[in-house]
Amino acid sequence: MLEVCDLRAGYGRMEVLHGVSVSAVSGRPTVVMGANGVGKTTLCRAITGLIPLRSGAILLDGEDISRCDPAERVRRGVALVPEGRQVFPEMTVRENLRLGAYVHGEPTAAQFDDVAELFPILAERQGQMAGLLSGGEQQMLALARALMARPRVLLLDEPSQGLAPKAVAQVGQAVTRIASRGVAVLLVEQNLTLAEMIARHAVVLESGAVAAEGPADELLSSGAVEASYLGH
Amino acid sequence: MIDLFVQQLVNGLALGSTYALVALGLTLIFGVLLIPNFAHGEFYMLGAFLTYAMVLAGMNFWLAMALAVGAVILLGCLVDRLAFKPVEQAPPLSMMISALAASIILQQSAMLIWGGEARTIPAPVTGVLRTPFFIVTWMQLIVMASLLLAAAGVWLVLNRLRLGLAIRAVAQNRDAALLMGISMFQVRLATFAIGAALGAIAGALLGATFPIYPTMGVNPVLKAFVVLVLGGIGSLPGAVFGGLFLGVVEVMVAGYISSELSDIGAFAILVAVLLLRPQGFFGQAQVER
Amino acid sequence: MSLLELEKLGVRFGGLVAVQDVSLAVEEGQIYGLLGPNGAGKTTLVNMISGLIRPTSGSLRFAGEAGGPWPIADAVSRGIVRTFQQTRAFLGLSVRENLRIAAAASGRAADAAELIEAFGLGPVLDRPAGDLPYATLRHLGIALALTLKPRLLLLDEPAVGLTGGEVDRLARLIRDWNLRGVTVLLIEHNVRFLMSLADRVAVLDRGRLLFEGTAADCQRNPEVIDVYLGRRKEDA
Amino acid sequence: MPRTDLLRVTVAAVALFLVAATLALRLDDYLLYVVTLGAIFATLAVSFDVLLGYTGYLSLAHGALFGVGAYACGILTAHHGWPFWAALPAAGLVAGAAGAVIALLAFRTRGLYFAVLTLGIGLIGHQLFLVLAGLTGGVGGFVGIPSPGRPDWVPLDQNGWNALLALALLLATFLAAQLFVRSRLGAACLAVREDLTLAQALGIRVGQARLAAFVFSAIFTGFAGALFAAISNFVAPESFTVLGAGFQLVALVVVGGMGTLWGPILGAALLTALPEALRVASGYSLMAYGVLLLVFVIFAPRGLASLATAGLARLRTGAGFRAAPAGERRP
Amino acid sequence: DEIVVGDLHPITGPANFYGLPESRAIQLAVEEINAAGGLSVGGESHTFRIQTEDTQANPTVGVSALKKLVSSDVRFVIGPLSSGVGPALFPIIDRSDAITQIIDGTIAEGVTNGRNIFRNQATVSQYDVSVVALFKAKGYGSVTMMTDRFHAGFVGTQPALAASLKELGAEIAGEEGYKLGDTDFSATLTRVASRNPDVLLIRGYPAEGALITKQARQLGFEGQVVWEMVSPPSTVLKNISAAEMEGVYNCIPATTEDYIALGNEKAIALEEAYRARFNEPAGELSVLSYDAVHILKAAIEKAGSLENAAVNAALADLTVEEVPQLISDYVPGEGGQLFDDKGQVTLRSAVSVWQGEGWHPATDVIR
């Protein structure tokens, strides 16, 4: 579904990604791992168009979207749950969700029901300012908000950061369900528990390029990955 | 016999609504785009002059005002494109200097076109309303009504329209807003258009009671910044309340203490308010995490 | 005698009771873990101990001296130093400048060369902190705190966002400095990391102290499992 | 290492001063006056940047503090017969004291709130110059301020002497600011600018640091005001308005380059010379000024200093532009 | 040979509305003089050349403008306009024996010396003479004064004027201030209306004058409104309707439009030349600038020398009759001199009343 081919991107004069190819396919949730600063967040930002790419292509169902502005990419079905939550703190939970569906106009009642089913706590708190939610709830909101855009490709950048173990489990269950509905999931994650729970396929980045790739259960337990990724 | 206090209160509210009307557009542009738009005073000035020119050419005041608003909207978007967009990535103070430069350029253009002489737009409505308790001119009532309408209009746009949702989202978190599929270009355009329109409306209405001249926007915009901060940055009710508060304070000081001290009094109150509430009346205290 | 003793510390924000009647004691030389669900009040507790916010009730003693919490500058001069959940450094300045500022501020600076060496900052000394890789930035945040030669170091989720190898390195660094006499109060959601370091742990829930004891006891405590850890297999 | 660095800067500054003074004294009276004004504004800009660029607070009250220095000097010399050399430090102290009071009030706020609070204070100050007519001469201005005394052995006329004093004051201010920003207080100010909360958490007495920065800049602003009054022989409140002097200072520093000490000098030189050069445009001079100001901000949004630094770096490496140095990245 | 005349006025900035017509009138006068053969000094023929420098009505800019003139060897200066600039230039020119200045604009006190600085504009105290004459004729019992606090001239003479009016038996019901650019006077005027003095005296500029008059009426003030300001009807009518102005007095010496209204032929000629050249009516102070050039010419010719000292002496001695081109109505001193020993002219005081579309001499007050 989403195919990233030979992508190069960076900041200023520094190039961070030197030709990365990954893909996210429906029914095969993929996890991207790699040491700190290897460029995982950069990859997410480049796919969504927050930073320009220097070369390469981003194909969505075979069509190159690398020229589109971020709004257009969202319209075509790419949604990102950014690193560090990034909710709209002085808007209510409901308004945050409405913004999630911005590209489609107003969300339907069915969409709200859907969210209520996945994250009951959000339905309960829909009138509360998002900034006053606890960290875990904010993370759920960010996820729910991305779902409102009815994405075909869902990018998640370290959704477990700062979450208590129990909250991590909740997020894991939610993403698994979303993936099971046919959404292509690309997950950036350091938390092995969550990665194992969600991903069927894994990609390891090293010095701005793909170092290893394979089925998640094999790769995540292999010593080779530990060596490069965990830095032992 | 007119009760002086009630009359002074009405005077203050009338003055305050002129401050608030100018402050509305400034609040919007600063609150959303973080641009300290000193050229807002020039939107105000041009709204007045364009209305004046058309009224003088024989046009109906309200029609002239509508056309002037349209013209200033175009101009506002142009100013954004030429003066603010290019320094988007620079430190915020560079934005302030480019705003000052833009306002010099606009003032001087008006100076070349119309000259520096003060003039007043023939008022569309004249006469005063005399009640047993106070006197107020119809024009003042129109200004107050326009303030309420404009504030309500902006509130509705921000809180009821999808566009408003987008504008507020950009104000709170630009990157996240982009991820929602909001087009920065549209939001920027809309914000500047609404801001400039508010400035032009204020200019046309106030130009029908006050003298207009190329530098007429300078003092109102300073006052508007004071109002912005008094009310709490980015707060719409704050801008309205802050404007009215400043107007009433100035009038009370001038009316009961001394006209010579009205400025000192007003700014002393500003200082006092900020000492007691450093975030303004409606502003949120910043939380450190 | 304990280094830090909290006596019924509590704070409310408007109607919300964020921390309520928390009493605990940290011994000199310990690494003390602080756990709890999101929003339990851990950061708020650290904010009070470090003097960033004032408690609405309760008090603390530090090194035998009663009358705390003190305003932040006084707390620092007594040796209580904290880091931040979202790493803070002077992002616009070079690493060298960052360390210079911390040293100039405290007047009782630790040996800069040693810190630079220990935290691997040597190669990036002249880069602006804002351009640093994330893990390095986290290290810088801790190095800045250590520049002040703290007696008690409050670490708020130092391992968040770090990959496995970096987490282990961080654990080593914390243990090293602990062995050199720095008492540590550590907040962390990475349970394996925390349990591997902590001598004792406390668990907060909704502002109250839920559990206090050894790491091993904590992991077996059914209440803690219920509100925090969830099912057993996830604390791996 | 820092000490030898300071020595280098000092030597370079003194050498530049000598060159500037020698060159200036060959100019005719008009250009000499422009140089004198430029040096006074550069003094203002350098001291202002200690607060704006190094501590991160935008004060709009400095136009009024400039006036406090000027009026203090006028009152002491014209009304009380003090010699200029006694009035100069006194004016600095008066402005410094006024600055301390303003700082204690205004530092309760931050960001735009601080700017607008000081704007209010600046407006009050300007109004006070008008209202306290007994002391200041009110709107009519303060007439008859004696020129700075000129020793007999100086082979210069009054205009030359004025210019020399202005350049010397600039030199002194520059060196004092160098010392300040390199001191412990200066480090603390940088910390305040970059991250107030972190600064507090590192035990930095932020109140003390920013107060020191404010008072430092107020004192030197006062010196500049005193010299301005003495060389003008006359001052009026309209020289000390928020819109005029207050924003002018911001423009000097931003156009020159915030967070460097020589950037503001470039800014002051440019923005003093520009209107004079634009006199040829007569009726269009203000318009041209506006356009050029806009052009400068767009092409050098981080100030002339960063442009110059980048140019130097390019010369040195012979390659593309480098990013601005760390100190200039943010307000 | 060319004699360079420095023209020092606000060409840009907020005061250019007053400054530009002055600068242009100087230009017209100079062109006229040159076309008619220039000046003859000691048998030699000279022409005038103008060097214009902008003051922006700002003291500092004004000083550097003056320095620029002096550095280009200009020794005769006409100007400046603003009361902020005049005093700033004074100490410099007062010290210099190589500059002769004729002030055609500012009315602030204390900026002439009768040695090398002269003024053919009235002072505020001369305005006040007309006010006193009006009060004497009408016997008003009380007055509230509203003065532009930013106008040094008016502020400076306020105590003296108040004293004079008190002497006439008028009660000073209030002394209020406002400032240029103010738009709302309701607080003060509410108070004024409640006290209801016989006279509201407004001292400043016409835009605010018109606004104050309007607002005072709206708030129920029924007494006499008296202005003390340069206020050509064209400007007044841009800000207030003729009906609202009916019966208002103005107490100042005549200005360009008044002279034209009075049928002064030289004024009409100037107005026509001005319109032909600049395509708009002359400014209210244009006649003074025009006069100043002719005064300078007459003095140089009288001195028979281009030396400042000689010209200064000639100026001090100059009689009104020796300058037939003068438009304004100067009252000669005892020996017929134009300037008194302080270098100040006396312009005939006048009171006018608004009737219909403009000012008319108030014949019931001053014949």
Ligand SMILES: Nc1ncnc2c1ncn2[C@@H]1O[C@H](COP(=O)(O)OP(=O)(O)OP(=O)(O)O)[C@@H](O)[C@H]1O
């Ligand atoms: N805005 C920026 N400007 C300049 N450099 C940046 C910027 N953001 C990131 N970098 C640099 O780009 C590199 C890649 O950063 P990125 O955030 O993509 O890494 P990451 O793999 O997501 O790391 P982490 O695991 O810490 O989230 C790092 O070296 C970082 O320092």
Ligand SMILES: Nc1ncnc2c1ncn2[C@@H]1O[C@H](COP(=O)(O)OP(=O)(O)OP(=O)(O)O)[C@@H](O)[C@H]1O
């Ligand atoms: N200044 C404040 N005003 C209002 N509520 C606050 C404030 N600071 C914290 N809170 C609330 O207090 C509670 C405790 O917050 P705190 O940040 O201490 O949690 P935490 O235990 O550190 O959680 P996490 O693990 O997510 O970091 C939360 O519900 C939070 O919303």
Ligand SMILES: [Mg+2]
């Ligand atoms: Mg990342």
Ligand SMILES: [Mg+2]
């Ligand atoms: Mg926390």
